[in-house]
Amino acid sequence: MSIFQGDLNPQERPRSKLNIRTPQATDGVAVHNLIRKSAFVDDNSLYCYLLVCTHFAMTSAVAERNGETVGIVSAYIPPLQPDTLFVWQVAVDPLMRRRGLARSMLKFILQGEACRNIRHIETTVTADNGASRKLFSTLAEKLGCPLHESVLFNRREHFLNLHDSEHLLRIGPFELTARTTETIHPIAQEIQHERHL
């Protein structure tokens, strides 16, 4: 008798190797598809995701399981804020959530050479995105630093009432050391890392 793994809850499903790595242009389509099936993240053009996977590859990460893209963190260092990592979009396949994958991808990015001068992390969230808020509030706790919230893009003024307000979460200042990055998420046996410099 065969068992369809999708019928099992996450705790019952057999664990398989996860690989977190630097994105490449050939990941663009899979990243776009993952974004399209995720609630709370805006779907942008494929071209946008090709830029993430090339220009912003060193500050982004993809996660794969059995050759399938199951996670993406797209981030960049804003030109006028060289000490800040701005996390643009995070998405994890619904079947892979609540296992530390988003936090492991953030850890992978922060451990990279491109982040050696990073002292703050910024992102924006809508008021109702509890999962994303929890991801970043626990990150601040683990880095042992404050999290400050303010409205960056206002529903009426910036989105013409077509989109909820985006709240800026600013985490920091923190020191990135081997010890602090290790506290973000413990090394998980089933997760491999692969960095392309």
Ligand SMILES: CC(C)(COP(=O)(O)OP(=O)(O)OC[C@H]1O[C@@H](n2cnc3c(N)ncnc32)[C@H](O)[C@@H]1OP(=O)(O)O)[C@@H](O)C(=O)NCCC(=O)NCCS
């Ligand atoms: C937000 C999202 C990326 C989190 O990914 P994830 O891999 O499940 O997150 P992690 O497992 O690394 O969890 C990090 C922390 O957030 C908590 N968390 C994650 N999802 C949660 C939820 N739905 N409700 C409450 N807490 C949640 C985890 O418990 C963990 O905290 P802990 O260490 O105290 O237990 C995922 O839910 C997702 O893809 N959502 C849809 C897209 C989205 O909203 N993206 C963010 C806006 S760009």
